Amino acid sequence: MFSGIVEEAAIVTALRNDKGNLHITMHCTFADQLKIDQSVSHNGVCLTVVDVNPVEKKYTVTAIAETLIKSNLGLLQTGDKVNLERSMTVDKLLDGHLVQGHVDQTAVCKAIKEADGSWYFTFAYDTEKGNITVEKGSVSVNGVSLTVVNSQPGSFDVAIIPFTYDVTNFHQFKVGTVVNLEFDVIGKYIQKIVNAQLENWMKEFKSKQ
Incomplete structure (x- = not known):
């Protein structure tokens, strides 16, 4: 379980395909603590550390085929930055919101607008999967806990302050960037x-006709 408060944007140093899996090696300042x-x-995807090089401050995780299909990890290239957050502990403050590390789907950045030192990002996603946002609700974008603004069917905006812009990989986003x-x-x-209850009501209604 995570909170959506990114600790660092690590740099991808190596990628190795192994059948349907992808081994991702990254450099980060706290690798020697892993x-x-x-x-x-990793960009909102919960992955298990499989190797640690504390001297070079590098570590490796493995993403399986299903993860690569459902997330943007399969699009990574060396030099890209990945948002990192270690799992929560019981004594840690929940500064963001409850994030499981299970990506629901990807979205595409449709617009970036600067607003007096901050930024508004617009993301569009496929509504066929049934996912929705609500105004002022929470959403995790690449593992970052954010508040939804301008919630629309299939799209929403988020506001990014300078600190978040600098610490996360949001500063690498362009129109067309795929996010988790x-x-x-x-x-x-x-x-x-609610959907299950509505379905039951509809069945009862039809049976009485």
Whole structure:
């Protein structure tokens, strides 16, 4: 479990394909603190550390084929930056929102607008998967906990302050950049319960006709 508060944007130093898997090696300042089998969020995707090089401050994780299909990790190139967050502990403040590290789908950056030192980013996503946002609700974009503004069917905006812009990989975004989305887990449960109830009501209504 994560909070969506990115600790660092690590640099991809090596990529190695292994059948359907992709081994991703990154350089980050806290690599010497990581342990094998530890969970770390990478652009919002929970991956397990499989190798650590504390001297060079590098470590490696492995993404399976399904992860590569559902996320933007399969698009990574050496030199790219990846948002990192280590998993939460019970004594850690929840500064963002509950993020599972299970990406729901990807989205595409459609617009970037500067606004007096901050930025507004517009993202569009496929509505066929049934995911939704709500105004002032929470959403994880590349692992960053953000507040939704201008919520529309299939699109939304987020406002990025200078600190977030600099610390995360948002400063590398361009129009057309593919990002990972994880929608609010509480909202997803509510949506599922409501949809199931509506389906039951419709069945009852049709049976009485």
